[in-house]
C-alpha cells in the first residue's frame with residue numbers, strides 16, 4: 001500500500017500533522033527512531049509518577065486557538081510554574097517579587113520595595129556611592145558601617161542571582177552581550193560570580209536583571225512564573241496525550257528514516273520530516289550546533305524531597321543547575337487523588353554538546369543561523385518533503401509555538 005504521507009518523528013509536530021491528515025481522509029505512516037512516541041515531551045510512568053524523560057515540560061500559552069486544540073486530546077490540570085531559587089541554602093522566590101524582596105530586605109509594601117530597588121540600582125551603578133545613604137545614617141559611623149555591610153551582602157546576593165538568571169539568555173548572542181554589560185557592574189561590586197550555561201527557558205529573562213535596569217520586576221505576591229493565560233500539565237502525562245493524537249494511525253518505532261530512506265520514501269507520496277535538517281542532507285554543508293543538558297534521575301524512598309516541582313540552584317558550589325521533582329507537576333497524587341509514597345527527582349547539569357549527542361536547543365547565533373539558511377535553501381528545493389518542528393526548522397519552539405506552526409502548515413497542506 002502507498003501512503004499519502006510518511007511522517008518522520010512522533011513528537012508534537014509529527015503527531016499533530018498525522019492526526020490532521022488522517023482526519024482529512026489521508027493515509028499516514030509515522031516512523032520514529034526512538035523506542036517510544038512523543039519526542040521530547042515523552043513522559044514515562046515510574047512509581048505512579050509521570051516522569052518527564054527529556055526535561056520538565058510545562059505547557060503555557062496565550063494562544064486560545066492552540067489551547068482549544070490541544071485540550072481535545074488531554075485534560076490539563078491547574079499546575080502553575082512557581083520555581084524557587086536556592087542560593088547557598090536559602091530559598092528565594094522567582095520571578096523576583098515581593099516574597100524575594102521581603103526575604104532580602106525585610107520590606108513589606110510594593111512602595112518600600114520600589115524605594116529599595118532604586119537604592120540598589122544606584123548602588124550598583126556607582127559602586128556603593130555614599131549618595132545612596134540617607135543623610136541621617138551618615139552621621140552615625142557605626143550604624144553606617146553596619147548598613148554598608150548589610151547593603152553589600154544584599155547587593156552581592158542580588159547581583160549574583162541576577163547575573164545567574166541573566167545568564168539564561170535565550171540566544172548565545174544575547175547571553176554574550178548581557179555578560180559584557182553585567183561584567184562592568186560585577187567588577188564594581190567585586191562579586192563572586194559563576195557563569196552558567198544557558199538553559200534557554202523562555203520567560204527567564206523576565207526575571208529582572210536589576211543592574212541592567214531593563215526588565216520589569218514583579219511587585220506583587222505572585223509566584224506565577226509564566227503568567228500565561230492558559231497553563232497546566234496533561235493529566236495522565238504527555239505520552240497519553242500524544243497516544244490520543246496518534247489513535248488509529250500506524251506507527252513504526254525504532255525505525256531510523258535516514259538509515260532506510262529509499263525504502264521508506266517508496267512507501268509514500270510525500271514526507272513530513274521533523275528530524276534535524278542537517279542530518280537529512282548528510283551534514284554536507286557542516287553540522288548545526290545545539291545546546292545540551294544532562295539529566296540524572298533518582299528514585300527516593302521518601303514522599304517529599306523539595307516540596308516544589310522546580311528548584312534552581314544559583315550558587316557556585318552546587319554542580320547542578322536545577323532539580324525537578326516530577327510528582328509536584330501533578331500535586332504529588334495519582335489520578336485517583338491518592339498520595340504517592342515515593343518520589344523521583346532529576347538533577348540537571350549544563351553540558352557541552354558534541355555531534356551525536358541528543359539535540360536539545362538550537363543555537364540561534366549568527367554562525368548557525370547562516371548555516372541553517374543554506375540548509376533551508378536545499379530544503380526548499382527538495383520536492384515532496386516538508387521540514388517542520390524544532391529540529392526540521394532549527395527553531396526554538398515551545399510546545400505552544402510548535403502546535404501553532406504545525407496547525408498553520410496543516411491549513412496550507414491539507415486545506
Ligand code: FAD
Nearest residue numbers: 009011012013033039040055057058257275389390398399
Ligand atoms: P521533537 O519532540 O524533538 O520530535 C522529533 C522526533 O523526531 C523525535 O521523536 C525523534 O526521535 C524523531 N526523529 C529524529 N530524527 C529521526 C530519524 N532520522 N528517523 C526517525 N525519527 C527521527 N516547551 C514548552 O512549551 N514548555 C516547556 O517547559 C518546555 N521544556 C523543554 C525542556 C527541554 C529540555 C527541551 C529540549 C524542550 C522543552 N520545550 C518546552 C520544547 C518542546 O519540547 C518542543 O517544543 C516540542 O517537543 C517540539 O516538538 P517536535 O515534534 O518539533 O520535536
